[in-house]
Amino acid sequence: MHEIKKSDKKEEAYNRQVKYYLYMLEQNGIRATGLLEYPKLRKTQEVFLSVPDREFIEETKKDIGNVIHSETCPGRIPKPKCKNCSNFDFCYSNEV
Numbered sequence: 607m608h609e610i611k612k613s614d615k616k617e618e619a620y621n622r623q624v625k626y627y628l629y630m631l632e633q634n635g636i637r638a639t640g641l642l643e644y645p646k647l648r649k650t651q652e653v654f655l656s657v658p659d660r661e662f663i664e665e666t667k668k669d670i671g672n673v674i675h676s677e678t679c680p681g682r683i684p685k686p687k688c689k690n691c692s693n694f695d696f697c698y699s700n701e702v
Contacts, residue, residue: 607631607640607653614644621653628655629663 607627611620624640631638632655640653673680682697691697 607638608643609640610643610645612644612646614647614649617642621651624653625655625659626663628653629660 607624609620609624609627614620620642624642628638628640640655642651642653644650688694688697
């Protein structure tokens with residue numbers, strides 16, 4: 607599993623993304639390791655899926671399921687990074 611990113615600004619999120627891909631491959635019988643590459647920085651990082659990573663992913667999937675099946679939407683989280691998010695309009699559309 608090889609993922610290429612422009613910068614390491616969101617390195618933790620990129621690591622989690624690759625670990626999720628590794629988790630999904632593992633669920634389908636494929637054991638693999640990941641590679642995060644930042645060509646502009648000339649940096650490469652190997653990514654492995656650990657037992658705590660699997661537990662975190664499974665707990666996160668349960669949390670997502672709870673949100674999906676909930677009768678109410680979760681509240682907005684006003685954070686600076688939200689301004690550049692692709693879902694900004696969805697979260698801040700002021701719908702009732």
